[in-house]
Amino acid sequence: MGFVLATFNVLDVFDAIDPARRERIARIGALLRPHAPDVVALQEVGTIDAARAIASAIGGGYDAVIGDADERGIACALLARHRIASSEILRARHLPFPRFHVEDPEPFAMRIPLRRSIPDVVVDVAGFGAVRVLVVHFKSRRGKPMRDESGNAIEPASTTEIAETEARAVAWRCAEALFVRRAVDARLREDPNAMLCVCGDFNDVPDSLPLRIVAGAAGVDPSAPRADALASCADSIPLAERVSVDHDGEPAAIDHALLSRALAARVSRAFYERSSSPDPSVTSDHAPLVVRFA
Numbered sequence: 568m569g570f571v572l573a574t575f576n577v578l579d580v581f582d583a584i585d586p587a588r589r590e591r592i593a594r595i596g597a598l599l600r601p602h603a604p605d606v607v608a609l610q611e612v613g614t615i616d617a618a619r620a621i622a623s624a625i626g627g628g629y630d631a632v633i634g635d636a637d638e639r640g641i642a643c644a645l646l647a648r649h650r651i652a653s654s655e656i657l658r659a660r661h662l663p664f665p666r667f668h669v670e671d672p673e674p675f676a677m678r679i680p681l682r683r684s685i686p687d688v689v690v691d692v693a694g695f696g697a698v699r700v701l702v703v704h705f706k707s708r709r710g711k712p713m714r715d716e717s718g719n720a721i722e723p724a725s726t727t728e729i730a731e732t733e734a735r736a737v738a739w740r741c742a743e744a745l746f747v748r749r750a751v752d753a754r755l756r757e758d759p760n761a762m763l764c765v766c767g768d769f770n771d772v773p774d775s776l777p778l779r780i781v782a783g784a785a786g787v788d789p790s791a792p793r794a795d796a797l798a799s800c801a802d803s804i805p806l807a808e809r810v811s812v813d814h815d816g817e818p819a820a821i822d823h824a825l826l827s828r829a830l831a832a833r834v835s836r837a838f839y840e841r842s843s844s845p846d847p848s849v850t851s852d853h854a855p856l857v858v859r860f861a
Contacts, residue, residue: 596624
């Protein structure tokens with residue numbers, strides 16, 4: 568028996584009450600329903616009711632798990648049509664960052680929290696096996712400005728200061744990636760043969776440092792990957808079709824599913840669902856990634 572996973576940043580579905588959002592939820596359901604996903608990883612949902620409304624629009628029969636909303640009111644969630652064997656929400660008020668020396672103080676004065684907590688859910692897929700899914704939504708690629716003592720943003724005034732905003736955003740995503748990789752390491756130490764997936768909106772492209780950190784490829788000889796490395800489904804998609812967003816005329820793949828060796832061996836097809844509308848932004852500014860397993 569096969570298994571279908573989808574991950575989708577649904578763009579600010581804060582609730583299921585607003586008529587405009589109800590209409591978009593119906594379109595989200597229509598987009599995903601033909602693929603009959605067993606598990607759906609969602610980003611940018613505001614409440615458990617919104618997640619359940621999306622589940623109903625897809626066709627129903629799902630249980631829902633949701634993480635904590637950030638200051639914007641969005642969270643990560645997971646929908647599962649099969650039995651949820653366990654679920655945990657991974658949280659961190661402060662993300663540690665690598666130091667150069669053991670005696671060095673903690674970088675960034677504990678300024679980097681995990682803004683969107685991570686649902687870590689084991690789904691017992693009938694006829695397939697237990698699949699662990701971690702749903703992530705990393706810091707956006709927008710630059711992070713310096714702030715004053717009151718927390719107000721200081722607009723950059725020079726080229727160097729503009730570059731600094733980008734460096735802060737990359738550092739934030741790297742801190743998130745290291746947090747996730749630590750979780751992956753712990754789970755694969757417990758069971759090296761686990762079928763594990765980290766999926767969601769990474770806000771970065773396949774060869775970026777945050778992606779390579781989560782995949783276990785950073786600092787590793789690519790000709791000799793480690794046994795605990797994760798494989799990206801995007802690598803199997805033809806380059807011309809490897810697009811999940813088109814922000815300001817810049818097409819890119821920033822929505823990913825990274826798979827443990829045991830799960831990657833069972834992939835039959837992966838694709839970004841962009842065929843339903845000439846303008847995917849009618850539903851979201853992202854396209855869902857759909858992965859089929861045999």
